[in-house]
Amino acid sequence: MRRLLLVSNSTLYGSGYLDHCEENIRSFFSRDVKRVLFVPYALHDRDEYAKIARNKFQSLGGGNTFRLLKCLYDNKLVTEIRKRVLEEGVPYMGSSAGTNVATISINTTNDMPIVFPPSFSAIGLVPFNINPHYLDTDPNSRHMGETREQRITQFHEEPGTPCVLGxxxxxxxxxxxxxxxLLGTTKARLFMRGQPSVEYSPGSDLSFLLTAAQ
Amino acid sequence: MRRLLLVSNSTLYGSGYLDHCEENIRSFFSRDVKRVLFVPYALHDRDEYAKIARNKFQSLGGGNTFRLLKCLYDNKLVTEIRKRVLEEGVPYMGSSAGTNVATISINTTNDMPIVFPPSFSAIGLVPFNINPHYLDTDPNSRHMGETREQRITQFHEEPGTPCVLGxxxxxxxxxxxxxxxLLGTTKARLFMRGQPSVEYSPGSDLSFLLTAAQ
Structure with a gap:
């Protein structure tokens, strides 16, 4: 019954806010949807953020993942949203932070941990993790911080960790x-614990991820 | 009484492991130090990590900040290390993750939150936060993830947050x-809540940070 649209990012280089997925959002919400609940918790100025969303006539969820998840817990919305989406079929759309909190946990966010949520467990609308804004390793970089692939590999060193869709x-x-x-214009990369990663092109059927054992 | 050496990163582009701060480490540990306690918690393969540290005859602390802090709590070492360093004058050296856990909190780490520590509060050897591997905004980047400056600004949107030394x-x-x-070959950037950031060159006296009110 669930209907989810989990977007990597709100803005794509060279285009405007949510432009890159506008058609997808339009068709996702076209079916009987009269009202959209926008959750502005991930940014500090919620009124301004809500205004941007209203102006665009669309729902989204970007910003800081830790702040978003903490506010969802503080307002007792985690299980409520899970119930509404999984049992009552309310469509859920998230982008970036809103995509992270839709998965099992926020363990694979890129964000800075600016606030401390009571748990990294998230809404759990899908049985795997997502890494939004997935970034390929730049062979010319002189920066010595871990690459995204190294970070996800560190996550998979922990026992029992699920797949990560980059x-x-x-x-x-x-x-x-x-x-x-998978929709859009770019590929996704699937990281499985103890296995080589796999690339998927737009249009790929990733339904197997929904039944994957944890 | 405290003596701390908090390094941004273990490896600098174009040089070997800990080469860039070798002289600083040598002089830091020269005074009466016969044994060094190496804390290998931040990486998964602790034996291999300890071997690298032993081979270099130096102590360090890099890897994943969340994993390091969780292990310090799990082994009841946070208050113990604080006591030994602040009250008994045991020298403390950290690099990257080891630098993050030495400060008030790990709220300004760059790492992926692969495990859930019981708190983001850290050892608290200094009354401010550090962002290691600080990275300037790349004006040519097409990636739309937050810049480091934006992330630290998000942190400072939260009430009562301390200075962040990048x-x-x-x-x-x-x-x-x-x-x-400040030592080394590159500048540091200080972010204060509600004030413009300030650049400091190597050699700068940053003692005022130690007395700053939280």
Whole structure:
């Protein structure tokens, strides 16, 4: 029954706010949707953020993942949203931080941990993790911080950790019931614990991720 | 009484492991130090990590900040290390993750939150936060993830948050009692809540940070 649209990023280089996924959002919400609940917790200025969302006539969820998840817990919304989406079929759309909190946990966010949520467990609308804004390693970089791939590999050194779908900027995952499809213009990279990573092109059927054992 | 050497990064582009701060480490540990306790918690393969440290005859602390802090709590070492360093004058040296955990909190780490520590509060050897591997904004980047400056600004949107010293790769902070000095070859950038950021060159006296009110 669930319907999810999990977008890597709100803005894509060279285009405007949510432009890159506008058609997808339009068709995702076209079916009977009259009202959209926008959750502005991930940014500090919630009124301004809500205004931007209203102006665009769309829902989204970007900003800081820790702040978003903490506010969802503080307002007792984690289980409520899970119930509404999984049991009552309310469509859920998230971008970046809003995509992270839709998965099992926020363990694979790129954000700075500016606030301390009571748990890294998230809404759990899908049984795997996502890394939004997935970034390929730059062979010319002189910066010595870990690459994104190294960070996800560190996550998979921990026992029992689930798959991580790296969504490059410009792509998104559409989930309808037990069917998951990669949409957009860029590829996604799937990291599985103890296995080589795999690339998927837009249009790929990723439904197997929804049944993957944890 | 405290003596701290807080290094931004273990490896600098174009040189070997800990080469860039080798002289600083040598002089930091020369005074009466016969044994060094190496804390290998931040990486998964602790034996291999300890071997690298032993081979270099130096102590360090890099890897994943969340993993390091969680292990310090799990082994009840946070208050113990604080006591030994602040009350008994045991020298403390950290690099990257080891630098983050030496400050008030790990709220300004760059690492992925791969494990959930019981708190983001850290050892608290200094009354401010550090962002290691500090990275300037790349005006040519097409990536739309937040810049480091934006992330620290988000941190400072939260009430009561302390100063953040951005240590670029190649620099480090030496603390001796109530005196703090920037060392190395690169500048540091200080972010204060509600004020413009300030650049400091190697050699700068940053002792005022040690008395700053929280």
């Amino acid at each position: 969504l490059r900027e410009g792509c998104m995952l559409l989930v309808e019931g037990d069917k998951a499809t | 240590l670029r790769e190649g620099c480090m902070l030496l603390v001796e009692g109530d005196k703090a000095t």
